[in-house]
Amino acid sequence: MNHALLRDLTPAVIGVLVRRGADFVAAEDAVQEALVEALRTWPSVPPADPRGWLITVAWRRFLDETRADTARRRREDRAHLDPPPGPVPSGDDTLRLYFLCAHPSLTPASAVALTLRAVGGLTTRQIAAAYLVPETTMAQRISRAKKTIAGVRFDKPGDVSTVLRVLYLVFNEGYTGDVDLVIEAIRLTRHLAAVLDHPEVHGLLALMLLHHARRAARTTAHGALIPLAEQDRTRWDTSLITEGVRILQTALSRDRLGEFQAQAAIAALHADAPTASSTDWVQIVEWYDELARLTDSPVVHLNRAVAVGEADGPRAGLAALASLDPDLPRYQAVAAYLQERAGSRETAAHLYAEAARRATNTAERDHLLLQSARLNHPPPSSSTPST
Template identity: 80%
Template sequence: MDEALLRSLTPTVIGVLVRRGADFAAAEDAVQDALVEALRVWPGEQPRDAKGWLVTVAWRKFLDQVRADTARRRREDLHDEQPPPGPVPAVDDTLHLYFLCAHPSLTPASATALTLRAVGGLTTRQIAQAYLVPEATMAQRISRAKRTVSGVRFGRPGDVATVLRVLYLVFNEGYSGDVDLTAEAIRLTRQLAARIDHPEVAGLLALMLLHHARRAARTAPDGSLVPLTEQDRGRWDTGLITEGVRILQAALARDRLGEFQAQAAIAALHADAPTAEETDWVQIVEWYDELTRLTDSPVVRLNRAVAVGEADGPRAGLAALAGLDASLPRYAAVAAHLHERDGDLATAARLYAEAAHRAPNLAERDHLTRQAARLNTRRRS
């Protein structure tokens, strides 16, 4: 059975039900029920018209919900108005669903979960496993999100920047459970890029591809993290790099620079270097300057300090670090790296240990702990 086909049809089928009179929350529930039915029935014999089958089953599920809910008197006229059989209109509401699921009234966590359900076609169980939370918790999160956006009608202009932030959040979750969220985010961003002509959409897609190209080299066989400078570049996916650079160049040529294009340009410079030593750090600093101008983000300034330290030396990097909040994520790790390059092993070891204590996951904590132990061993020898 083609599960990818099911996922790709999900937003279209939701759109059909909404246009027939269902509100978003009811339509999404009905389509999820239809997907479950497809998972049960299709392995035996997949229908010739997959989209028509899903629309028919989902509409029947929706009508069953209406009939069971006697409190919804305003929908009673739908009971006898089931549309006649025939071809489903070729109307694609996927783009509207992107904007709806990234509604500014939703929290980032709720927006990502709703996007994965309504646009990605994932089940609540799959999303819960990916985010390592109980299924009941994720179900409540999605239910609250659907209630929040249930009154928002299709056709209302959406905020592209919000949609892109949601997709980037999905991408950065990486992999857990039986769903690869990194690959899912790339799939959804490709889908968005096919529907909207916007340089920042292309920039985000390029950024995802360039980062994803390094995935195989990011961990050692024992699961430990491998820093960028130590990665085996022969394991990088040159096909994804080529595609990402091509998409980025086309976006930059439109002269409407945005933060995702700038981030992708930095990733492209890393991908272009045959070795870590040949990285064009001077140009990377220039792109970080552009990114700082666009976002004025403390996290961007933190990453810029690393680049400055490589381009102009560790003292310059430490100077660039001055003034930033020491509680920023990865601040201690960046400071440790710069102090180590400057020869202050005692301070670097202490900061690596501090960074390990604050690490957001086990792999990063183990890596930083090993860095602290390595420097302490050097100091004693």
């Protein structure tokens, strides 16, 4: 049984049912039933046209449910006739589904869960395991999301930026449970790039590939964090870097700069440097300036302060940091790094300890505590004993 094929076909099949008149909730339920039937019958009787088979079975499930429920007679009136036989056009059904699952009425958490279920084809159990919540909790979240967008019709172009933010949220969740959400986010973004020609979609895909290329070098065998400057760059995936840079260059050539393209350009400059000391920090600061102009995000300004500290010295970085809110995530960690580079070991040790208290995951906390402990021990004396 080709489970990957079923996952790839799921959004297109849901989209076809929605286009034929089913609302999203009914369409998604019918497709889930069709998938169960496919898992039962395909191993012994594989269909010649898997997509057509799923559409036919799901549509019949939808009609059966509609006809059996008198409370939904109005929906039956819209869909009382089976479509004529023949090939089913692809259209932009999958694209519509991306926009539907990222509907502005949904919370980010609900949009992510619904995207993984309807577009990604993951089971509720898999999504729950990935987010470390009980399956019943995730089922309720998905159910609420489906009810929120029940009956929503798309007669206007969707918001691409919202879809991209949902995919980026998936990517940033990393790996938990039996689902690698990084790989899943890249797969979905590749899929989106195939149906939507938009430079920011390609910018996000390039950013994901460039970050993912460094994955093997980010942690030790025991899960401890390895800072970018200390990573073994021979472990970076050069094929992913090459692909990411190529996709980015194509996107930038469209001259429609967006935030994901700017972030990818920064990642590309890091990937291009053979050593940490050879990083082109001046150009990275310039890209952060572009990114700040596009978003005015406090987090962007925080990361820019680090780049300024590398390009113009730690004092300049601290000056750039001074105007930012100390309650920003990672503010203390950035301040600690710049203070250490400026020679203020005691201040840096205190800030590292404070950053550790605010850390949101164990690996980050342990790394920051190690930095604090390192600075709390005086460096070995360089003087030689007198004779």
